[in-house]
Amino acid sequence: MPSQANLGRQATAAPFAIELRGISKAFGPVQANRDINIAVPKGTIHGIIGENGAGKSTLMSILYGFYKADAGTILVGGVETAIPDSQSAIRAGIGMVFQHFKLVQNFTVLENIILGAEDGPWLGTSLARARRALADLSREYDLDVNPDAVVEDLSVGHQQRVEILKALYRQADILILDEPTGVLTPEEADHLFRILRGLRDQGKTVILITHKLREIMETTDNVSVMRRGTMVGTVKTAETNPEELAELMVGRKVLLQVDKDPANPGREVLRVENLRVMTEGVERLKGVSFSIRAGEIVGIAGVAGNGQSELLEALGGIAEATGRIVMNGVDLPLKGLNGQSRREAGIAHVPEDRQVLGLIMDFAAWENVGFGYQNDPKYQSGLFMNNGALRADTEAKMARFDVRPPIPTLAAKNFSGGNQQKIVVAREIERNPDLLLIGQPTRGVDIGAIEFIHKEIVALRDAGKAVLLVSVELDEIRSLSDRVLVMFDGQIMGERPPQTDERELGLLMAGMTETTA
Amino acid sequence: MDLTAILQILESTIRMSTPLLFACLAGLYSERAGVIDMGLEGKMLAAAFAGAAAAAVTGSAAAGVLAGIGAALILSAIHGLASITFRGNQLISGVAINFFASGLTIVLGASWFGQGGQTPALSEGRLAQTPLLDLFGIEDSPLLELFLGHGTLVYVALAAVPFTWWLLYRTRFGLRLRAVGENPAAVDTAGVSVAQLRYAAVGITAVLCGLAGVYMSMGLNTSFQREMTAGRGYIALAALIFAKWKPVPALGACLLFGFLDAISIRFQNIDLNGIGIPVVIPGQFTNALPFILTVIILAGFVGKAIPPRAGGEPYVKER
Numbered sequence: 001m002p003s004q005a006n007l008g009r010q011a012t013a014a015p016f017a018i019e020l021r022g023i024s025k026a027f028g029p030v031q032a033n034r035d036i037n038i039a040v041p042k043g044t045i046h047g048i049i050g051e052n053g054a055g056k057s058t059l060m061s062i063l064y065g066f067y068k069a070d071a072g073t074i075l076v077g078g079v080e081t082a083i084p085d086s087q088s089a090i091r092a093g094i095g096m097v098f099q100h101f102k103l104v105q106n107f108t109v110l111e112n113i114i115l116g117a118e119d120g121p122w123l124g125t126s127l128a129r130a131r132r133a134l135a136d137l138s139r140e141y142d143l144d145v146n147p148d149a150v151v152e153d154l155s156v157g158h159q160q161r162v163e164i165l166k167a168l169y170r171q172a173d174i175l176i177l178d179e180p181t182g183v184l185t186p187e188e189a190d191h192l193f194r195i196l197r198g199l200r201d202q203g204k205t206v207i208l209i210t211h212k213l214r215e216i217m218e219t220t221d222n223v224s225v226m227r228r229g230t231m232v233g234t235v236k237t238a239e240t241n242p243e244e245l246a247e248l249m250v251g252r253k254v255l256l257q258v259d260k261d262p263a264n265p266g267r268e269v270l271r272v273e274n275l276r277v278m279t280e281g282v283e284r285l286k287g288v289s290f291s292i293r294a295g296e297i298v299g300i301a302g303v304a305g306n307g308q309s310e311l312l313e314a315l316g317g318i319a320e321a322t323g324r325i326v327m328n329g330v331d332l333p334l335k336g337l338n339g340q341s342r343r344e345a346g347i348a349h350v351p352e353d354r355q356v357l358g359l360i361m362d363f364a365a366w367e368n369v370g371f372g373y374q375n376d377p378k379y380q381s382g383l384f385m386n387n388g389a390l391r392a393d394t395e396a397k398m399a400r401f402d403v404r405p406p407i408p409t410l411a412a413k414n415f416s417g418g419n420q421q422k423i424v425v426a427r428e429i430e431r432n433p434d435l436l437l438i439g440q441p442t443r444g445v446d447i448g449a450i451e452f453i454h455k456e457i458v459a460l461r462d463a464g465k466a467v468l469l470v471s472v473e474l475d476e477i478r479s480l481s482d483r484v485l486v487m488f489d490g491q492i493m494g495e496r497p498p499q500t501d502e503r504e505l506g507l508l509m510a511g512m513t514e515t516t517a
Numbered sequence: 518m519d520l521t522a523i524l525q526i527l528e529s530t531i532r533m534s535t536p537l538l539f540a541c542l543a544g545l546y547s548e549r550a551g552v553i554d555m556g557l558e559g560k561m562l563a564a565a566f567a568g569a570a571a572a573a574v575t576g577s578a579a580a581g582v583l584a585g586i587g588a589a590l591i592l593s594a595i596h597g598l599a600s601i602t603f604r605g606n607q608l609i610s611g612v613a614i615n616f617f618a619s620g621l622t623i624v625l626g627a628s629w630f631g632q633g634g635q636t637p638a639l640s641e642g643r644l645a646q647t648p649l650l651d652l653f654g655i656e657d658s659p660l661l662e663l664f665l666g667h668g669t670l671v672y673v674a675l676a677a678v679p680f681t682w683w684l685l686y687r688t689r690f691g692l693r694l695r696a697v698g699e700n701p702a703a704v705d706t707a708g709v710s711v712a713q714l715r716y717a718a719v720g721i722t723a724v725l726c727g728l729a730g731v732y733m734s735m736g737l738n739t740s741f742q743r744e745m746t747a748g749r750g751y752i753a754l755a756a757l758i759f760a761k762w763k764p765v766p767a768l769g770a771c772l773l774f775g776f777l778d779a780i781s782i783r784f785q786n787i788d789l790n791g792i793g794i795p796v797v798i799p800g801q802f803t804n805a806l807p808f809i810l811t812v813i814i815l816a817g818f819v820g821k822a823i824p825p826r827a828g829g830e831p832y833v834k835e836r
Contacts, residue, residue: 066708068836087708102703104696105826115696116707118689126689166707 015078015173017042018063018094022071025058034229036072040174040222045196045206047216047237049448050226050249052416056209057099059226060176063176065089065095071363076174090117092442095167099179103158105152107164110134114168122168131168137168141198142361155189164195171510175199176207181215182444185303186474193219209251211446213242213256214475215227223248223316250448260458263482266294269466270315270435277310284310285321286490292435299498301474301482302509307490309352310468315468316349317342318357328434343372348428350421350488352439352470358424359412366408369427397426402452418449431458439470456482474502474509524659526779532737533782534775535560536746538674539729541751541760541767542681543722546783549685549762550718551827552697555611556596557726558750559618564624564730569741570629581642581735586727592618593723601715604831615750618627619672623743634743636734641791644668644736677725680790681764694718699826701832711832723802755811761822777806 016039025037033055039315040046050056059105063074065083074081076092082123083089083255089096103112111132118126130409134147145162149160160180167175181189196206196219208220216223217237224234225248232248246254270292277285292298300308313319317337325332327345342349351357370390379390394408401422401457403415412420421441428436438457442450457480471477477484478498486493486508492510540557547554567588572581592614599610611613623634630636645651649665685691692713697704729749734741752774759773760766785800 086706087706090708098706098707100702102700102706104699104703106698111692112703114693115703120694121689123692179687292704327703345555 016040016075017077018041018079018207018365019075020063021073021075022057023059023062023069023074024090025055025062025067025069025386031229033062033069036226038224038231038234039128040205040207042077042205042266043200043203044221045200045208045219046208046220047209047223048209048226049213049216049223049245051211051448052418052444053228054226054249055229056117056176056226060096060207060209063089064094064176065248065283090170090172093173095164095172095175096159097163097171097177097180099182103151103159103162106150108148108150109154110147112151112162113147113166117170119204132167133169137165140202141168142195143168154186157185157191160184160188160192161195172204174205174207176209178209179211180208181210181212185472189215197440209263213447215247216245217242227251246447254447255451258458258479260463260480263296265296265482266464268292269328270468271296271324271326273324273326275311275314275321275325275417276318277321279310279316279319284490285314287323287493288487288490289323290485290492290495292466292468293460294360294434294466295461295464296482297461297469297480298470299477299484300487301477301484301505302472302487305510306487308487309439310490312349312352312437312468312470314353315342315347316437317347320330332421339372340375341430343433346434348433348436349433349439350424350428350436350438352422352443354424359420361413362411364409364411364493365398365403365415365423366391368412368423369394369397371427372426373431374405395452397430398423399454400430401426417444418446421445421453422449425453425456432463433465435466437468437470440472440474441469442471442476474505478502480504519657522783524644524663524778526783528663528666529662529779530772530776530781531671532775533673533778534771535667535671536729536733536737536749537753537774538678538768538771539670539732540648540750541756541771542674542677542764543729544754544757545681545716545760545762545764545767546694546725547722548757548828549698549825550694551701551825551832552597552600552609552715552717552719553611553829554596554606554719554722554752555754556592556618557611557729557753558746558748558782559611560592560723560726561730561733561746561750562615562744563588563592563618564727565734565745566618566626566636566730566741568731568736569636569639569729571627572639573630573637573740574799576642578642578644578735580622581639584722584726585731585735589723589727589730590694590720593719593726597716597719598601600831601712601719604833607829607831610687612628618781619744622741624741624743630810636741637824638739639735640739642735643739644670644732646736668736669730670728670736673728674732677770678764678768685764690717695825698827701827701830705832705834708711715832742779749794752811755814759821761820762825774807774810777803781806 009087018040020036021040023033025033034058048056058067062069065085065088068084074083081092083092093461097352109126113134114126114130119129131147138144143165145158145161147166151162180192184192200206210216220237222234223237225232225245227249242256246256268291273289275285275288276283286516288311302308310319314321315325319332321339325334327347332345333341355361391408397410398406403419441453457467469480483500484496484498487510489509493513495503540561544554544557564585568581568585571584572578596614599605600607626634626636646668647666648669650662655661655665685695693704693709696712697714701803704731705711705712733745756770756774759770781803784803787798787803789796
């Protein structure tokens with residue numbers, strides 16, 4: 001590699017782009033970071049991996065001047081640097097791309113880029129200079145964005161590029177990305193990684209925070225693993241493997257593959273015929289037919305927004321539809337719906353967006369556990385709710401599903417994503433439904449919790465129940481499902497066994513059948 | 518209706534629009550920065566009182582204007598402290614300021630001047646009514662009077678419209694101000710202080726409210742009277758929504774409300790018998806016109822108005 005010699009020369013002057021020594025930070029009684037030491041070599045992509053709540057984001061917020069560390073020192077380019085605020089971080093050449101973008105939605109790309117980095121009190125000159133700089137940056141790093149586009153009209157992937165351009169425009173040499181792929185499609189994520197490699201090859205240092213092992217393995221040079229506020233180790237990516245990293249992250253052996261026996265399908269539980277859903281005058285589901293038998297998991301693969309959500313909502317009694325839904329041999333109503341009748345028919349639904357459809361974030365865990373099942377006689381006491389029984393039941397569910405912290409009175413919003421999902425999954429699975437609808441079961445969920453939720457889904461199948469799994473994670477679909485249906489543009493493109501290779505499924509997901517492909 | 522009457526109505530429209538325009542632009546600065554200000558009314562009222570009182574005591578219009586702006590600044594500082602520093606509820610803070618101003622002006626007025634809450638009528642302390650006409654020595658020209666026959670503050674208000682546009686869209690301060698009302702986190706991560714920007718906006722709001730108030734008590738009238746702003750702070754908020762938080766449409770909206778005001782002053786009862794319709798529209802109806810228009814605007818009949826996205830939300834730093 002030609003840059004190697006170059007790197008060697010720089011190494012004598014400034015061995016590391018960033019060095020953190022003994023960083024500690026507590027929020028009240030919670031020790032978010034404990035004596036963290038990390039050294040990031042110049043011109044590398046450095047991964048920081050850990051479960052939600054391991055302290056990754058806190059550490060990076062300290063580096064970007066959002067929080068002040070209780071103890072420890074920060075060295076930038078070998079020089080001890082105080083970073084009391086974001087301005088200092090920017091001056092030190094550190095740029096940050098947050099998980100939730102910090103863009104002004106109704107500003108143009110150019111306006112967003114100069115915000116806070118204007119040349120003077122008048123905008124005209126700043127905008128002109130930014131326009132020229134942006135053209136250069138776009139060429140140099142394959143970061144193509146229309147400078148006059150309004151941000152809210154851009155795709156998420158392009159908005160992220162604006163964030164990267166913002167950092168580069170501020171002359172950042174060190175770019176921190178916090179969970180950058182959480183909101184991206186697989187194609188957008190691939191493009192992002194190409195951009196990051198390009199930045200590295202130009203001598204920039206990239207710090208990539210993620211909890212996805214695959215991204216770490218694919219893109220990073222080194223990886224540091226955090227667990228419960230401490231740094232458990234830094235390894236060269238080439239010298240490790242996903243199993244080892246997962247074990248370091250969770251602190252115990254983790255099964256990355258789902259362990260399950262072959263399915264033993266029984267009678268037909270659900271039959272869907274020519275199901276169609278219209279939303280706002282657009283047909284989103286265009287005549288879908290399939291069936292699910294007892295004791296099998298049917299996975300729906302597809303890029304987000306191809307009708308999977310509408311399918312779940314029609315089956316779950318949220319969206320009106322036409323066609324037929326036959327559950328245990330009985331036609332279910334398709335209009336004038338309520339979720340209650342679906343529950344009575346034996347359908348449980350873990351919705352795709354748990355924070356919107358699955359939980360009321362401001363309500364306590366025990367109240368959330370009661371939702372949908374509040375008329376259950378065991379939660380009743382004469383005319384009144386038996387809140388004590390509901391709370392006790394919540395405690396039992398929390399214990400069985402290892403929800404942390406196991407406090408039924410805590411509001412849903414105060415649990416981590418994985419624990420929120422466990423609350424929803426516990427509520428629905430413990431009903432022992434004939435059919436479980438489950439959308440994006442592990443979106444934003446920790447690796448340890450993923451393993452647990454997957455086990456529960458398989459256990460339900462093995463108990464002779466039917467499961468309809470919708471996920472945009474192809475790995476998840478392939479490892480959990482017994483049969484895979486691929487959806488594109490509101491239609492089912494075909495059925496494949498789960499062993500089918502990723503490329504073939506990918507083509508179907510893009511709408512290409514054998515004949516066209 | 519003859520030409521003179523039309524000219525008089527138009528002239529009256531400009532005069533009645535001026536306090537609305539000041540207040541509307543005041544609201545614009547605050548809300549564009551993400552601080553909702555229900556307290557425009559209270560600040561105008563306090564400024565009207567402080568201005569007229571100071572002018573009456575000192576005999577100086579300039580002292581009155583400064584006192585008015587000062588009073589509005591004090592109330593704005595309270596609102597800023599409550600909603601920016603202490604992240605309180607902006608609506609409640611604004612409404613509280615209205616109650617506070619409404620009560621305090623009457624109590625202080627009664628205690629200081631003993632005229633049932635009024636301030637003494639101004640003579641030399643009043644704002645000059647027709648400085649331009651006096652300067653050029655123009656007399657008896659209704660058309661020139663329409664354009665030149667107003668007090669200085671009328672022209673200040675009109676000039677504030679293009680100035681505000683320029684400030685918002687052509688300067689660094691304006692860019693940051695608009696950004697902080699849309700997404701304060703973007704401003705914060707760019708290394709700019711959210712609180713400083715919002716305090717600056719709230720300060721500008723106070724100055725404009727102060728001018729609105731002193732124009733009412735020292736320009737349109739010769740003294741402060743209890744509750745003399747009569748809901749204009751709220752009408753200004755309606756005009757702001759009507760104008761979709763943009764300065765030039767704000768001028769149009771305020772002129773419309775001012776025109777309705779002028780109509781209701783000019784015509785107590787409108788007799789339609791003259792044009793062949795046997796109906797007399799009562800004065801109460803014309804008086805109610807601005808409020809009817811407000812209801813129509815707020816009910817969303819004039820297109821969708823999208824407020825600044827961070828409006829009303831105190832900024833809390835998060836990970």
